[in-house]
Amino acid sequence: xxxxxxxxxxxxxxxxxxxSLNCTYSDRGSQSFFWYRQYxxxxxELIMSIYSNGDKEDGRFTAxxxxxxxxVSLLIRDSQPSDSATYLCAVNRGFKTIFGAGTRLFVK
Amino acid sequence: xxxxxxxxxxxxxxxxxxxxxxxxxxLGHNAMYWYKQSAKKxxxxxxxxxxxxxxxxxxxxxxxxxxxxxxSHLFLHLHTLQPEDSALYLCASSQVAAGGKWELFFGEGSxxxxx
Numbered sequence: 108x109x110x111x112x113x114x115x116x117x118x119x120x121x122x123x124x125x126x127s128l129n130c131t132y133s134d135r136g137s138q139s140f141f142w143y144r145q146y147x148x149x150x151x152e153l154i155m156s157i158y159s160n161g162d163k164e165d166g167r168f169t170a171x172x173x174x175x176x177x178x179v180s181l182l183i184r185d186s187q188p189s190d191s192a193t194y195l196c197a198v199n200r201g202f203k204t205i206f207g208a209g210t211r212l213f214v215k
Numbered sequence: 216x217x218x219x220x221x222x223x224x225x226x227x228x229x230x231x232x233x234x235x236x237x238x239x240x241x242l243g244h245n246a247m248y249w250y251k252q253s254a255k256k257x258x259x260x261x262x263x264x265x266x267x268x269x270x271x272x273x274x275x276x277x278x279x280x281x282x283x284x285x286x287s288h289l290f291l292h293l294h295t296l297q298p299e300d301s302a303l304y305l306c307a308s309s310q311v312a313a314g315g316k317w318e319l320f321f322g323e324g325s326x327x328x329x330x
Contacts, residue, residue: 111257139317150305150321151258158316195258199317202246202270206258 108133111198113207120214126183128210130196133177139199140172142181145209146192155181186214217241219322221306227328228296236291236325238306246311247289248319249281252303264289265311296329303327 112131120126128142139158143151155170157163157179163170169182179198183190193209219240228234240247249261263271264283278300280292289306303326307319 109257141318143319150324151319153318153320156316156318197319202263202265202311203260204248204317204319205260206250208255208257 109207110134110205111196111207113194113196113210115208115210117211117213120186120212122186122188122214124186124214126186126190126212126214128181128183128194128196128212130179130181130207131177132179132196132198132205134198134200134205135174135177137198137200139204140170140179141197141199141204142168142170142179143195143197143206144192145195151195151206183212186212188214190214219306219308219320221304221322221325223325224323225326225328227330228293229330230296230298232296233292233294235293236304236306236327238289238291238322240287240289240306240308240320240322242308242310242320244308244310244320245286246309247283247286248307248309249289249291250305250307250321252305252324253301258305262291293327296327298329301327301329 142155145151157170157172167184171180195209196207246265251259262281282290303324306322
């Protein structure tokens with residue numbers, strides 16, 4: 108079982124729609140959860156962090172965490188072509204931050 | 216200079232060469248990381264240094280040798296690499312403290328090609 112699993116996509120959504128990205132993790136001791144965005148040829152950039160169960164909203168982005176289900180998600184509202192990128196889910200326990208393989212998102 | 220800077224951005228080396236990757240962070244963080252990113256694979260954690268002490272070594276072959284002389288600088292020394300070591304090597308930093316948030320800030324990466 109992979110430590111962090113994401114659907115590799117690609118996920119294609121029309122401009123203005125909601126994009127929904129999902130992630131599951133295996134280590135129940137994980138403490139911090141992140142979403143990074145990576146444009147082609149660029150390095151990952153932190154866009155959301157979440158540390159407790161529930162929802163966290165920041166502009167058009169909402170992160171959701173359910174520790175009982177070991178599930179993290181990212182919603183992007185009013186998707187824009189500039190949101191087209193690979194989204195990496197990351198899970199942290201102490202000095203180890205483990206990344207999923209990423210979901211490619213296309214906004215047309 | 217701001218953020219995390221990596222040099223060189225691109226490196227081509229033969230299997231018998233010795234080279235080094237350099238990373239410098241200007242964020243005042245106290246932990247630095249090396250990650251490897253290969254095509255179609257998740258980022259792989261290689262090494263972690265906190266306050267210049269190595270705290271993680273993720274079963275990385277000895278042909279990769281890290282060095283952290285101070286909290287702002289991190290090196291990855293490379294020798295007798297294999298073609299499968301060709302990848303993007305990413306340096307990151309974070310601030311580690313009680314209740315720390317463990318948010319990573321990445322440099323632009325060093326693209327390594329081993330011939």
